[in-house]
Amino acid sequence: MKTIYVATTNKGKIKEFEQILSGLSIKIESLQDHVANMEDVEETGETFEENAVLKAETYATRHNLPVIADDSGLEINALNGEPGVYSARYAGEEKSDDANIEKVLAKLDEKKADDRSAAFVCVMAYAEPGEEALTTKGKCHGTITNERQGSEGFGYDPIFKPTGYSQTLSELGPSVKNEISHRRMALNDMVNVLTEKVSG
């Protein structure tokens, strides 16, 4: 199968794409490594689907390559689904993981929320130049801890304990995370969709 270019500015995501897809028939390469200057796509959508499609279609057409893009984030029930599509920019445009985590913990403290349930959501979008994108979606349920635990991964991993585990995604590390994550689930479905597309 031809190479698909992973269009993301997030190094943590690229690493997970590589680990999850290694050993599969789908060959990927980072778009950022392949093109001279990959400019960010402004995420103007109101849903993960809209933003994933926007990123995939814009990058595919701009660079004339088949691309896969991921729009993802954390939905916290006690915060009515926040930070949601604003997960990356929750504490400001500089997209700081540390500041975002602080803001989530402060908001949950402020609310004295007993319910700390949450879910990570990931929408994958695959697009070829000038074509409409195909999408798949994955979810990972869990709870928000009271403080940061662990150092691996990225984003909100240090405060997210997946259902059925007593440690955060940061403590569990990539071998466990990449078996159960929202990104893994969305990629599993995307591999099936792309395999059918090629054979059908």
Ligand SMILES: O=c1nc[nH]c2c1ncn2[C@H]1C[C@H](O)[C@@H](COP(=O)(O)OP(=O)(O)OP(=O)(O)O)O1
């Ligand atoms: O597995 C995850 N573990 C921890 N945190 C995560 C995960 N997955 C998404 N997240 C958080 C990070 C970021 O705050 C936001 C994604 O925002 P999102 O716009 O999709 O990605 P991004 O701006 O970092 O890179 P890009 O848009 O170039 O792919 O959700």
Ligand SMILES: [Mg+2]
């Ligand atoms: Mg983004």
